[in-house]
Amino acid sequence: MPQDALIELQTPCLVLDRSKLRRNISSLQQKLATLGVTLRPHGKTAKSIDVMRLALQGQAGGVTVSTLKEAEYYFENGIVDLIYAVGVAPNKLPRIAALIHRGAQISLILDSLEQAKMVANHGREQGLTFSVLIEIDCDGHRSGLSIDDPALLLVARYLHQAQGVRLGGVLTHAGGSYSCTSTKQIANFALQERDAAVSAAATLRAADLPCDVVSIGSTPTATFAEDLRGVTEVRAGVFMFQDLVMVGLGVCEASDVAMSVLTSVIGHQKERGFIISDAGWMALSRDRGTASQVLDQGYGLVCNAAGEAQNDLIVSAANQEHGMISSRSGQAITWEKYPIGTLLRILPNHACATSAMFERYFVVDGCAQIADVWPRINGW
Amino acid sequence: MPQDALIELQTPCLVLDRSKLRRNISSLQQKLATLGVTLRPHGKTAKSIDVMRLALQGQAGGVTVSTLKEAEYYFENGIVDLIYAVGVAPNKLPRIAALIHRGAQISLILDSLEQAKMVANHGREQGLTFSVLIEIDCDGHRSGLSIDDPALLLVARYLHQAQGVRLGGVLTHAGGSYSCTSTKQIANFALQERDAAVSAAATLRAADLPCDVVSIGSTPTATFAEDLRGVTEVRAGVFMFQDLVMVGLGVCEASDVAMSVLTSVIGHQKERGFIISDAGWMALSRDRGTASQVLDQGYGLVCNAAGEAQNDLIVSAANQEHGMISSRSGQAITWEKYPIGTLLRILPNHACATSAMFERYFVVDGCAQIADVWPRINGW
Numbered sequence: 014m015p016q017d018a019l020i021e022l023q024t025p026c027l028v029l030d031r032s033k034l035r036r037n038i039s040s041l042q043q044k045l046a047t048l049g050v051t052l053r054p055h056g057k058t059a060k061s062i063d064v065m066r067l068a069l070q071g072q073a074g075g076v077t078v079s080t081l082k083e084a085e086y087y088f089e090n091g092i093v094d095l096i097y098a099v100g101v102a103p104n105k106l107p108r109i110a111a112l113i114h115r116g117a118q119i120s121l122i123l124d125s126l127e128q129a130k131m132v133a134n135h136g137r138e139q140g141l142t143f144s145v146l147i148e149i150d151c152d153g154h155r156s157g158l159s160i161d162d163p164a165l166l167l168v169a170r171y172l173h174q175a176q177g178v179r180l181g182g183v184l185t186h187a188g189g190s191y192s193c194t195s196t197k198q199i200a201n202f203a204l205q206e207r208d209a210a211v212s213a214a215a216t217l218r219a220a221d222l223p224c225d226v227v228s229i230g231s232t233p234t235a236t237f238a239e240d241l242r243g244v245t246e247v248r249a250g251v252f253m254f255q256d257l258v259m260v261g262l263g264v265c266e267a268s269d270v271a272m273s274v275l276t277s278v279i280g281h282q283k284e285r286g287f288i289i290s291d292a293g294w295m296a297l298s299r300d301r302g303t304a305s306q307v308l309d310q311g312y313g314l315v316c317n318a319a320g321e322a323q324n325d326l327i328v329s330a331a332n333q334e335h336g337m338i339s340s341r342s343g344q345a346i347t348w349e350k351y352p353i354g355t356l357l358r359i360l361p362n363h364a365c366a367t368s369a370m371f372e373r374y375f376v377v378d379g380c381a382q383i384a385d386v387w388p389r390i391n392g393w
Numbered sequence: 394m395p396q397d398a399l400i401e402l403q404t405p406c407l408v409l410d411r412s413k414l415r416r417n418i419s420s421l422q423q424k425l426a427t428l429g430v431t432l433r434p435h436g437k438t439a440k441s442i443d444v445m446r447l448a449l450q451g452q453a454g455g456v457t458v459s460t461l462k463e464a465e466y467y468f469e470n471g472i473v474d475l476i477y478a479v480g481v482a483p484n485k486l487p488r489i490a491a492l493i494h495r496g497a498q499i500s501l502i503l504d505s506l507e508q509a510k511m512v513a514n515h516g517r518e519q520g521l522t523f524s525v526l527i528e529i530d531c532d533g534h535r536s537g538l539s540i541d542d543p544a545l546l547l548v549a550r551y552l553h554q555a556q557g558v559r560l561g562g563v564l565t566h567a568g569g570s571y572s573c574t575s576t577k578q579i580a581n582f583a584l585q586e587r588d589a590a591v592s593a594a595a596t597l598r599a600a601d602l603p604c605d606v607v608s609i610g611s612t613p614t615a616t617f618a619e620d621l622r623g624v625t626e627v628r629a630g631v632f633m634f635q636d637l638v639m640v641g642l643g644v645c646e647a648s649d650v651a652m653s654v655l656t657s658v659i660g661h662q663k664e665r666g667f668i669i670s671d672a673g674w675m676a677l678s679r680d681r682g683t684a685s686q687v688l689d690q691g692y693g694l695v696c697n698a699a700g701e702a703q704n705d706l707i708v709s710a711a712n713q714e715h716g717m718i719s720s721r722s723g724q725a726i727t728w729e730k731y732p733i734g735t736l737l738r739i740l741p742n743h744a745c746a747t748s749a750m751f752e753r754y755f756v757v758d759g760c761a762q763i764a765d766v767w768p769r770i771n772g773w
Contacts, residue, residue: 023461023773024484057713079675079714081403099714102657102671103734104404124660127733155715156660156669188712277482280504280536289536291482295459296773299679299746332568333437333745334459334479335535353507354483365713366679369750372772391771392752393403393676 024277025296029374033271055250062090063387106135120144136177151209152189182226190233203234211243254364261306273358288338294331298366313359404657405676409754413651435630442470443767486515516557531589532569562606570613583614591623634744641686653738668718674711678746693739
């Protein structure tokens with residue numbers, strides 16, 4: 014009985030289905046292998062060495078991180094090759110230097126001469142050489158230099174010539190792919206992402222500058238990329254867990270989502286047509302990533318303890334420790350199916366945001382029993 | 394120099410201005426004292442014993458909690474009198490019983506006969522008596538029994554007569570007050586909240602049932618209540634820190650907000666008119682509570698390191714570790730004021746949600762120096 018496996022847990026808590034996790038990882042690894050490109054999994058979603066060990070299985074290589082706490086944590090757990098993929102601030106450099114002194118091979122990213130000079134100065138002060146990737150903007154959604162920005166060669170030349178820094182290559186991220194409305198559009202975004210990175214690399218090489226690393230990636234573009242020639246590695250994180258935003262993008266099915274929030278029914282408001290559960294926004298996060306998609310999933314899609322979707326029940330509203338569950342289409346709720354204490358599992362909009370609300374994963378294999386408990390880290 | 398006080402911190406991190414915290418606490422305490430009602434501060438915002446000690450100064454009494462982890466934490470730090478103000482689930486009862494066995498005076502809340510019977514059964518099994526408040530719905534926003542629901546007396550009679558439970562009183566929360574558009578409307582909501590609780594208490598007493606506790610509260614209604622006769626205590630949490638949602642409601646000014654996220658500038662996108670900082674939604678939370686108010690503050694209002702608002706700069710978009718800062722009105726940014734590494738402080742939409750992203754507070758007194766570091770708890 015599935016509920017038996019989970020009945021001893023305090024709600025809300027985070028359940029991770031390892032069988033789905035393995036399938037998701039294997040699927041993207043195989044896809045990228047056929048395109049001849051290495052996967053550098055992003056550690057920002059799972060923030061768990063146990064998950065990342067599965068994601069690295071069968072391949073050499075390192076991981077991507079979004080915080081230095083992740084970098085330190087993964088390094089202390091044996092992962093030496095790291096890219097810190099957020100534009101560097103000067104107050105981060107001493108921690109990065111400390112990691113390098115301890116043996117980490119960590120690359121940082123930047124997109125201005127101002128940053129390059131700060132990094133080089135700190136490298137010289139510390140008597141070390143920071144490996145630097147230049148961030149390229151491929152879709153105007155956030156940071157990076159445009160490929161036609163004259164600063165690209167200025168920064169690259171500086172990094173190549175200055176002491177304290179080494180030019181490692183280029184990196185881009187098609188974050189704009191999250192707004193696509195068709196898988197064809199995502200495939201085009203993947204081309205655009207690749208072209209931006211490969212073109213920036215060509216610009217550098219044409220100027221006799223080195224560009225060993227040509228790093229791209231996002232879960233949507235990695236999933237639908239058709240040709241990655243010229244790219245040396247793909248970064249992605251969400252694909253391991255998948256989530257409802259990815260379902261909405263056509264990246265996966267709801268049955269692929271490996272992560273869910275276990276919650277208990279704590280009340281019924283029959284006249285107003287909602288069940289109250291103990292997974293509010295503190296458990297689900299405030300992420301409303303599906304609000305702008307065709308199918309708005311509220312704060313999450315409601316499944317029973319076995320992980321089966323319950324008609325069109327969603328968490329339609331959330332307070333700190335209360336989740337209001339109602340039918341998206343206004344169908345009557347079969348109240349007797351959900352007595353007080355019933356365990357439900359909520360599939361999240363956004364795996365990175367929801368998992369960040371928890372300190373550990375309760376690992377199941379298709380829900381037969383709690384197979385393991387995996388800690389995760391949060392903070393900076 | 395204010396920035397000197399904060400320059401040694403890793404960004405993003407959470408800064409708490411103790412002078413503002415003290416002023417906010419003192420202000421609501423004085424207000425409630427004039428109305429003759431006790432404040433039972435809600436521990437769900439700060440999740441910090443250091444903050445709650447300040448909030449309890451000058452008065453006897455206990456606290457409110459939203460999770461059993463808070464209850465255990467505050468109890469272990471010497472606070473015995475607790476209300477767990479979220480409708481109880483059966484899997485929570487063993488932990489509540491354990492607290493009672495250790496000496497806690499903890500009340501729980503419920504709004505159905507089904508729950509009352511579960512609680513009583515567990516109390517008898519454990520050989521103890523659970524103190525129970527009946528949750529009243531005063532505004533239709535979430536949980537609780539309406540005052541005219543026949544179940545109110547059914548549940549009350551059951552709690553009074555059954556072994557294993559004791560009827561402590563009634564509790565309500567005007568969560569709907571967060572949607573008010575004027576302070577006059579909030580004052581009316583405060584009357585409505587009081588009237589619901591007092592009327593439910595009268596119903597119980599008219600049936601010869603005890604009702605010692607008549608508990609109401611929310612930060613907006615507590616701030617604008619004009620008459621709380623019949624109420625025994627007011628619960629509120631956000632008032633200690635205040636936040637931009639409270640500014641939008643007229644509860645406070647932006648200069649009263651005691652909590653901010655310290656962040657570093659990590660990039661400039663001059664053509665697109667935004668500064669990039671290292672406080673993304675992982676630091677600020679995904680809360681967009683001001684989106685439905687007259688003045689949408691994005692993901693937060695941007696101040697300099699001294700806490701002074703920077704014209705109309707807000708965090709207009711957020712990725713996991715990137716906050717995009719732009720001018721609400723589209724004014725040109727004075728780029729030279731914000732070189733890479735500049736420290737900024739972001740006032741949050743919602744104090745509960747933003748503080749939950751952090752493990753500690755860096756305490757300042759008007760920003761002269763880091764006066765203390767206070768841990769906070771998260772999770773369940």
